Amino acid sequence: MKDGNAIRGPVQINQGAAGEDTPTGTFDVQWKDRHHRSKEFNDAPMEYSVFFAPGGIAMHQGNVHKQSAGCVHLSATDAAAWYSYLRVGDQVQVHRQEPGSPA
Template sequence: MGRHRASSAAGILGRKARAVAAAGLTGLGTLAGAGVAHAEPLRPVEAPLADGTPCTIAARACVSIDGKKAWLIDDGAVVHGPVTISTGGPGKETPRGAFGVEWKNRDHRSAEFDNAPMPYAVFFAPGGIAFHEGNTETSSAGCVRLPRAEAAHFYEYLQVGDRVEIV
């Protein structure tokens, strides 16, 4: 997908500064020297919905849990999707709300689930919740699973600080 286009409403701020400011990120820092941003759940924003999605134009990624679909958004317009996904099941639901991308790992393995592979992991919510490649026919343990090509696309597109809305 390449570089993200600057938002017309963003003025002269750089993309990362805009993402941090818009996302309301707190406690930015590093974990184990990995350059990881720590993001608390974000506040809702008063903004129109991106056409064809249940999320606001402030989102960079949108997930409909009930619809089992996800989208990528740039400057308020859908640039990719809808994509078929799976989310968490009973007792391990995917959290709803607005979050900021915290960190990414192309070849992540789950410490919680016996070193299970989580390719193209994009972590966005507390508890290790991420977008990643996986089976979209079954429920996850809270993550948003995508087919391989879609997971790779989300991984390349989303950057630390980008807003993720889960509805």
């Protein structure tokens, strides 16, 4: 949202699997890394990472048809757009997604 208007979306995402739920609520962008690699998951690529929640939770490029270990998977186009737009300190909101529904 910017000035009360949606600037992008809804976009297709996927979220954390059962037991590895993506946290919901209002968060601030903590840091960003264009070419992040996961230390926890065998150096897996996490392009366009925007970290927003404790425990290394980020929105990043990922398979939108596969649940994550807590992060928000976005298409390459959407991940790049959000990475470019969001700044450290910006507010993000995460709401529960019903299976099969757009974000």
